[in-house]
Every structure is written in C-alpha cells, then in structure tokens.
Amino acid sequence: MITDVLIIGAGGAGLTAALAAKDAGASVRVLTKEYPTRSQTCMAQGGMNAALGNVSPDSVEEHIQNTLKSAHGQADEEAVRYMCSEAPNAIQWLDEIGVCFSRTADGKIAQRKLGGASAPRACYAQDYTGLKILHTLYERCLKEDIEIHNERYLLDLLTKEDGSICGALILNIRSGELEHHFAKSVVLASGGYSRIYDKYSTNSTASTGDGIAAAARIGAKLLGMEFVQFHPTGLKNSSILISESARGEGGYLLNSKGERFINELAPRDEVSRAINEQILAGEEVYLDIRHLGEEFIDENLPQERKLALLYEKVDPVKDLIPIKAVAHYTMGGIEVDNKSQTSVSGLFACGECANHKVHGANRLGGNSLLEIIVFGREAGKSAAHYTFCDDKSKNERTCKKETNFLDKLKSFSNEIDFYEKRSYVGELFYKKVGIIRKESALLQARKEIQLLKEQLPLMGVKDTGKVYNTNLVEFIEFRNMLDVCEAVVSAALERKESCGAHFVQEEQ
Amino acid sequence: MKVSIKRASGFVMYEVDLNDATLLEVLNSIKTEQDSSLAYSSGCRSSVCGSCSMRVNEKEVLACAYKVQDGDVIEPLKNVTVIRDLVVNMDKALETNKRAKTWLQSYNKEAKLTHEDEKTNALQSDCILCGSCYSACPVYSVNEAFLGPFALTGVWKYVSDKREAEPKEKIDTVQTNGVWDCTLCNECTLVCPQGISSKADIEKLRMKSTMAGYSDPSFAQNFGGGLSF
Numbered sequence: 001m002i003t004d005v006l007i008i009g010a011g012g013a014g015l016t017a018a019l020a021a022k023d024a025g026a027s028v029r030v031l032t033k034e035y036p037t038r039s040q041t042c043m044a045q046g047g048m049n050a051a052l053g054n055v056s057p058d059s060v061e062e063h064i065q066n067t068l069k070s071a072h073g074q075a076d077e078e079a080v081r082y083m084c085s086e087a088p089n090a091i092q093w094l095d096e097i098g099v100c101f102s103r104t105a106d107g108k109i110a111q112r113k114l115g116g117a118s119a120p121r122a123c124y125a126q127d128y129t130g131l132k133i134l135h136t137l138y139e140r141c142l143k144e145d146i147e148i149h150n151e152r153y154l155l156d157l158l159t160k161e162d163g164s165i166c167g168a169l170i171l172n173i174r175s176g177e178l179e180h181h182f183a184k185s186v187v188l189a190s191g192g193y194s195r196i197y198d199k200y201s202t203n204s205t206a207s208t209g210d211g212i213a214a215a216a217r218i219g220a221k222l223l224g225m226e227f228v229q230f231h232p233t234g235l236k237n238s239s240i241l242i243s244e245s246a247r248g249e250g251g252y253l254l255n256s257k258g259e260r261f262i263n264e265l266a267p268r269d270e271v272s273r274a275i276n277e278q279i280l281a282g283e284e285v286y287l288d289i290r291h292l293g294e295e296f297i298d299e300n301l302p303q304e305r306k307l308a309l310l311y312e313k314v315d316p317v318k319d320l321i322p323i324k325a326v327a328h329y330t331m332g333g334i335e336v337d338n339k340s341q342t343s344v345s346g347l348f349a350c351g352e353c354a355n356h357k358v359h360g361a362n363r364l365g366g367n368s369l370l371e372i373i374v375f376g377r378e379a380g381k382s383a384a385h386y387t388f389c390d391d392k393s394k395n396e397r398t399c400k401k402e403t404n405f406l407d408k409l410k411s412f413s414n415e416i417d418f419y420e421k422r423s424y425v426g427e428l429f430y431k432k433v434g435i436i437r438k439e440s441a442l443l444q445a446r447k448e449i450q451l452l453k454e455q456l457p458l459m460g461v462k463d464t465g466k467v468y469n470t471n472l473v474e475f476i477e478f479r480n481m482l483d484v485c486e487a488v489v490s491a492a493l494e495r496k497e498s499c500g501a502h503f504v505q506e507e508q
Numbered sequence: 509m510k511v512s513i514k515r516a517s518g519f520v521m522y523e524v525d526l527n528d529a530t531l532l533e534v535l536n537s538i539k540t541e542q543d544s545s546l547a548y549s550s551g552c553r554s555s556v557c558g559s560c561s562m563r564v565n566e567k568e569v570l571a572c573a574y575k576v577q578d579g580d581v582i583e584p585l586k587n588v589t590v591i592r593d594l595v596v597n598m599d600k601a602l603e604t605n606k607r608a609k610t611w612l613q614s615y616n617k618e619a620k621l622t623h624e625d626e627k628t629n630a631l632q633s634d635c636i637l638c639g640s641c642y643s644a645c646p647v648y649s650v651n652e653a654f655l656g657p658f659a660l661t662g663v664w665k666y667v668s669d670k671r672e673a674e675p676k677e678k679i680d681t682v683q684t685n686g687v688w689d690c691t692l693c694n695e696c697t698l699v700c701p702q703g704i705s706s707k708a709d710i711e712k713l714r715m716k717s718t719m720a721g722y723s724d725p726s727f728a729q730n731f732g733g734g735l736s737f
Contacts, residue, residue, distance in 0.1 A: 035598060037637045038557040098612035098671060100633040103626045131556055132633050139611040174591055204551040240554045307554055310573060419540035463545040468592040471544040
C-alpha cells in the first residue's frame, strides 16, 4: 500500500503535520528513529511566543518587528507575518487539546519575557513547555489513531525518474532489516544539526541532521546553514541547557569579579559573544538567580535547579551556576516556501530541519515552538493537498533504484575509530566554526572535514550484529554529520560579512 | 570503578576510569572506548526525554541522572521485551495510553482555568513516559492487560482537568484492568524520576469511580454472595 503522506520525524513539527494531513483526509504514516515523546521538542523549556497581551500590552505587529530585527535581514517578511499572526490561534488550539499552560491569577495563559522581545510574550508551562506540548500532541495522535512506527531510521529518500518523491528507504533499527516505505508525498520533520558540535551542544544526541543530509543527496536546496545559534547558558561541564527563562525571570550574568557585563536580555547572538569574550579573557562566567528566592525558583524554574544540582553540584538558590555558550539551535536547513514545499517535488519540510525564513540569522527565544506548530500544520496540509491535486503524485512510474550505503559499508576497513573523529569534529567546529569565525580557520576546518569524508571508507562499524545495532546507526549519523559540516563551513565561507549568529573577525 | 551489565550472554563486568560520573557517561565511555556492541538508548542527557530508563541494583533509574557507584549491577527494565542488552521494546507499554484513552476527549468551552486549577495536574503532566513505573509494577506478573501506572496517571490528568467535558467517559474506560487491579503497593511512586505518584492518582480515580456508581469488583465478588454463615 502506498501512503498518501509519509512523515519522517515525530517531534512537535512531525506530529502537528501528521494531525493536519489526517485532518485534510490523507492517509498518514509517521516514522521516527526514537519514540514520539523523546524528540528534541521535549527539551524546549522557556516558552512559545504569541502576542496575547495577557500580562502587559502587546501586539502581533511588535512580535513581527522583534522577529525581523533579530533575523538581521535574512528573514522573509511575509513568512514572519504569517507565523506571528497565526500565533494566537496556535496557542488557542494547544489549549483546546489540553496543553497544561501556566496561568495568571485571573485565569489567562501566563506569559514571560524572553530575550529580544518587547513584551512578555512567551506562553509557558513552568519550564517544561516543550515536554507538555509534545506529550499533548502525542496524545492527540493516539486519539486520531495516527499510524506511528518507532525506531525506524531514515537511510535515504526515494525519487522517481522525474525527480519527484516516492518514499523512503528505512532501517528498522530493531530487526536490522531494510524497509521501503512508498508514499505520494513526504514531510521531513527530522530536526536540526547542533550535534555536529558534539559535546559543545545542548541538544539531544539524536540531532544529527539526518533529514537534511538525505534531502541534499536527492538535490533539495539548503539555505542559511552557516547560522548556528549558540545559547548563552549551557552548563560549563556538560553543556546541558539552563533555560533563557532564568534570565527572563531576572537572572544575572556575572564574571569572576562579580560584575555584570551585558544586558542579559539582548538577543542570543550578542549575549553569547559577550560570554565568549569573557571566557577568552580568562574569566569564568556565571548565571546568578539567587536573588529570585527559593520559593520562586521551585515554582517557576524547577528543572533548572535540578539540573544544576546534578551536573554542576551547585544549588542555584545559594550558589552561582557556571556556564558557557554552546550550540543550541540551527536556523539553517532545507529551503522551503511558505507552503513548506522544498525544491524537490512532493517533498515538504518543517521544524528545525527546514528553513522557512522566519528566524533568519538569529532566532528569538519562544519562536521555535511557535514555528513547529504553525508550519508543522502548513506542511501537513500542503503535503495532503499535493497528493490530491498534483499530477506528479499520481505518476505511476516507479522509484529509481537506490544505491544503498549499507551495502557499501560492508567493504569499509575499520582502521580509524569514528567515535574519536566525532569528538574531534565537535572540538574543531566549536573552535573554528563557532561563535567567532575567521576565514583562515574556516578554510582549515573545511579541509579537515573533506579529509574525513575521504577517510570514511577507512572507518566503519565494529559491531556486526543485526539486531539494534547502535554502532551502525551512529556511524551513519556520523556520515550525515560530515555532509552537514561541509555545508555549514562552505556557507560560512561564502558569507564574508558578519550577520547575526555568523560573526566574522578580521584576520590579524 | 567496576560495573556489571546484563547482556544476552549474561552479566559482563566493565571497568571504567571515571569519577562522579552519571551512568549514561559510563555507558558512553564503554561504548566508544571499550565495546561498541553494547546497546542502550539515550537522548537528552537531562532527564526529560525518558529514553535511558533502566535498572540499577534492581531499582529503576534514568541513566543520565544516576551517579554510578563501584559494583553497580545494571539491567534493562522489567515487564517489557528486551530487544538487546539494555534496550527494551516500549510499544506494548505505550499501548496502555491508547487503551486508557489518555487524551482530552471533548473540550469544554466554558472552562476557565485559574492559577489554582493549573496546579491540580501540573505534576501529572510532568510525566516523561520513561516507563520506570511500568517496570516496577508487580501487577504485571499476574495481569498483563493492566492499564498500569503511567497510563492511569495520564487519565487522572484529564479527569481532573476542567477543560475535559466528558470525564465520566474516562472513568468508564478505566474500570476493567484499571483502577481496581492496582494493589496500591506504591512501587511506582518510589521510582518515578519526576516525583509523580501514580498510586495517589489511582486512589483519586477510585474515588471518582465510586462517586460515579462503580465499586471494587473484588470486594463485590468476595461478598457478592452475601455473608451467609
């Protein structure tokens, strides 16, 4: 059976797309390399933007202007207008399906101020906003009887002779068998690529850019890959995220001398650079929320206290939290239009793997959860519409025979340990393609990535088992990460001037 | 530091040179430096995705939140099929959500949640579906069809929510293999990494059930024939 809409990825964007496509009357199948509740969306803490004005006056126009300003001229105004105008509806929908948002004393959805926003605009559910939205979407999918296959890993997208999409080649991680999932349209909702920075990333280990690499292999255009957002407050040792809401609620950034050195609520690129400068000058940098008080912290930032205790052994109620800026969100991705259509016919994309041109060179806190709902829905609707209306979806010609990476892999010699190289790439990228970039460093990074790509056949997997071979999955992820690294460093080299998260320093 | 990990071949001892490390850090070090065939699941590293739940010294923990002690014995979750090493198949466990209908059935437009209302199920909505409670639950050894702790907590989340217009339907759904099958042993509560007590939620669901006219079937059965001497 051919599915109308095949969705790859079951985070907030994928599940929203699935609900929208099903609602439009399409048959839907969702594939995820994990389980639907384990995606990166569950890690979003701070909130979801919508100009509701529940706490103090706000307007959709201000939301649009704040977003455009932060994007440094790299956003599409029409897309931003659409997203911000749809935001109140998106929040209303989430409220109606049962998301447990925090409330104000008079029963409205509570809102907090995040960096770069002119008003308290982020709707939140304590500091578990993403978790609660994701689980509610998952429960909604159960209600709508959406077909979800867990632990299926995307190897390649399948196309017909005319270049249009016809499905995906999938590794069933549990059985080790290959599966062909044929579909009239495909929605990629496979997440971002921050894990190319390895231990210098707040992200789940799953954010390896698999969908982006697979889409690029079939000719989909990528856009803005150089724009990687560094989050100001990753824990110093583990890079685990301390939410922006900690600063939104009044937290300070201090150096070793106890001095504040930046407006804590400036956009993330500015704050990250200021932190990086302090660290390069030999300072330690700390987040200070002690003055907020134990009761407030336990009510509004419970997760942050737990994480700081566990990973840094400090209690934010009485101690400073040591932090550094680390890779957090990738603005770049597969280029899509306002209908989430990629440059490949029948292939749609949404969420962090896509570039809807709403974040530009720097995303505002609270806009990523908004994007996955607004454009997740758009992608689902558009994909369903394509299967019903576009002649290409009805084209009966079969898929081109794919070249299978797994077959090639059998001849790889395993002389070089890819796990070592994976950490090496993280270090390389953090230092040379990180918060501050120089042309000479970028050129060197590109050369090293190209060498590693050539050396891939000297790497490979040690575990030859078929069942649940995570050594194999991690190696294929590494292959994808190298492709993504090359795209990031090439895009960074092309952009000569500083722009948002892409900050270029003159050669000395 | 030595840890013992249950694998297909039996328990295997590994030695790692790490101090004050989480279990996930120890597993990652074994995987990338000693034995790439070791299988386990992980994701966020920050206790919120629920991927890395497993058992240490017979107690359920999140590997990313547990600090390893010398001599620890690591095993996969119980009551679920082991796929390989520490990886289990969660499909059957998650199916309980669907059978228990853990979703908002019908939105009550009139409902206006207050700050106080928000607190009635804030804790229940912190659930990360790690399955620790499911693994710790002793009922599964006698009743495989039990809806189980996290699904019943999920039901309470919606039954207690003013936005649910049809809470009675939810109560009807959890009468069979549901609220009355729990032994109230509290094992689920003791292992929940989020501090949720499914036992307490099940007790609240029992009270709602009683108010809706249901009674404990085992009680009815025991005394169903009347107290004839």
